[in-house]
Amino acid sequence: xxxxxxxxxxxxxxxxxxxxxxxxxxxxxxxxxxxxxxxxxxxxxxxxxxxxxxxxxxxxxxxxxxxxxxxxxxxxxxxxxxxxxxxxxxxxxxxxxxxxxxxxxxxxxxxxxxxxxxxxxxxxxxxxxxxxxxxxxxxxxxxxxxxxxxxxxxxxxxxxxxxxxxxxxxxxxxxxxxxxxxxxxxxxxxxxxxxxxxxxxxxxxxxxxxxxxxxxxxxxxxxxxxxxxxxxxxxxxxxxxxxxxxxxxxxxxxxxxxxxxxxxxxxxxxxxxxxxxxxxxxxxxxxxxxxxxxxxxxxxxxxxxxxxxxxxxxxxxxxxxxxxxxxxxxxxxxxxxxxxxxxxxxxxxxxxxxxxxxxxxxxxxxxxxxxxxxxxxxxxxxxxxxxxxxxxxxxxxxxxxxxxxxxxxxxxxxxxxxxxxxxxxxxxx
Numbered sequence: 225x226x227x228x229x230x231x232x233x234x235x236x237x238x239x240x241x242x243x244x245x246x247x248x249x250x251x252x253x254x255x256x257x258x259x260x261x262x263x264x265x266x267x268x269x270x271x272x273x274x275x276x277x278x279x280x281x282x283x284x285x286x287x288x289x290x291x292x293x294x295x296x297x298x299x300x301x302x303x304x305x306x307x308x309x310x311x312x313x314x315x316x317x318x319x320x321x322x323x324x325x326x327x328x329x330x331x332x333x334x335x336x337x338x339x340x341x342x343x344x345x346x347x348x349x350x351x352x353x354x355x356x357x358x359x360x361x362x363x364x365x366x367x368x369x370x371x372x373x374x375x376x377x378x379x380x381x382x383x384x385x386x387x388x389x390x391x392x393x394x395x396x397x398x399x400x401x402x403x404x405x406x407x408x409x410x411x412x413x414x415x416x417x418x419x420x421x422x423x424x425x426x427x428x429x430x431x432x433x434x435x436x437x438x439x440x441x442x443x444x445x446x447x448x449x450x451x452x453x454x455x456x457x458x459x460x461x462x463x464x465x466x467x468x469x470x471x472x473x474x475x476x477x478x479x480x481x482x483x484x485x486x487x488x489x490x491x492x493x494x495x496x497x498x499x500x501x502x503x504x505x506x507x508x509x510x511x512x513x514x515x516x517x518x519x520x521x522x523x524x525x526x527x528x529x530x531x532x533x534x535x536x537x538x539x540x541x542x543x544x545x546x547x548x549x550x551x552x553x554x555x556x557x558x559x560x561x562x563x564x565x566x567x568x569x570x571x572x573x574x575x576x577x578x579x580x581x582x583x584x585x586x587x588x589x590x591x592x593x594x595x596x597x598x599x600x601x602x603x604x605x606x607x608x609x610x611x612x613x614x615x616x617x618x619x620x621x622x623x624x625x626x627x628x629x630x631x632x633x634x635x636x637x638x639x640x641x642x643x644x645x646x647x648x649x650x651x652x653x
Contacts (some may be wrong), residue, residue, distance in 0.1 A: 435455070
């Protein structure tokens with residue numbers, strides 16, 4: 225009898241899986257551009273799965289899927305903050321040519337628009353840093369210019385699914401893997417003596433983008449020290465790759481300043497980065513105004529006006545940062561006291577661990593409360609009652625110490641013709 229079980233389908237070959245990978249990527253990028261983060265996460269997760277099954281877990285070919293998936297997860301987390309009232313509408317990754325990004329958590333103080341398409345970050349826009357690249361038209365996802373999706377629906381956030389903290393954690397994991405792959409690639413190029421060239425430049429630009437997104441994840445997670453470190457790493461890379469007047473540098477300086485605003489005693493550093501952000505804008509303004517008035521395009525005029533208004537906002541932020549109170553430096557007395565307290569706490573902990581702590585509570589003397597003395601009651605028979613009958617008489621004597629005084633008063637009362645009080649107890653009781 226023939227085996228009724230159908231033969232297993234052959235494993236997909238690279239040629240078979242590539243169309244599926246490309247399709248998932250295209251759909252994910254499109255959903256990300258339309259801020260449909262739930263759909264973007266689904267498509268890009270499938271793209272990453274196809275890529276890892278085809279190339280391996282840590283293959284350089286996985287970087288694009290990892291970065292896009294990290295953006296989608298970060299956008300989903302920010303969208304969930306918006307549902308809770310913390311983020312501004314329209315903020316998040318993949319929002320077109322000037323994607324919105326913020327330093328600070330969803331309820332933070334300022335927002336900046338990145339020149340990099342689909343850049344992610346928290347929202348609540350007060351600062352908008354547009355990019356310099358004219359080709360950053362937001363067509364990364366292939367979205368139509370009218371913002372309509374495949375089903376004809378307009379652009380807008382969809383209802384995000386999942387837990388916000390889980391999305392942030394997953395976004396960090398995806399971006400951290402991408403960072404590891406890119407760092408390994410750049411190190412290999414350095415080893416081969418390829419310290420210059422387009423190939424290395426592309427990897428360093430992508431690594432700078434990953435550091436930037438990791439900074440946004442840290443900011444959204446309110447880990448501001450980590451955010452400053454990631455933004456600084458991105459700045460270090462891009463400062464060598466971009467001209468000094470590129471507004472992306474201004475944005476990164478401002479994001480760093482806004483993150484430092486939440487770091488204790490970092491006001492001076494925050495002001496320095498804000499001033500550097502302004503200096504980049506000044507350079508960019510000079511570059512734009514170098515074109516003669518009659519030769520300026522409309523886009524250039526709008527950008528000049530935008531930069532002038534933005535510089536005023538940056539000046540106001542610098543003044544705000546300078547008015548933030550800082551904790552006074554500890555004096556020598558404070559340091560000595562703190563060291564003494566630490567030493568005492570350490571000694572107590574060591575003594576408790578060794579069981580050498582003496583219990584002194586038994587040596588503390590407590591004042592005892594005076595107990596009231598019981599009254600002495602005597603009973604005897606006396607005659608002279610009604611009908612000549614004997615009576616039981618109870619005599620209450622004063623407590624010890626007052627007995628003599630009581631007797632003295634009784635004698636004085638008898639002399640005055642007064643009788644002492646007697647309690648009669650009738651027979652039978």
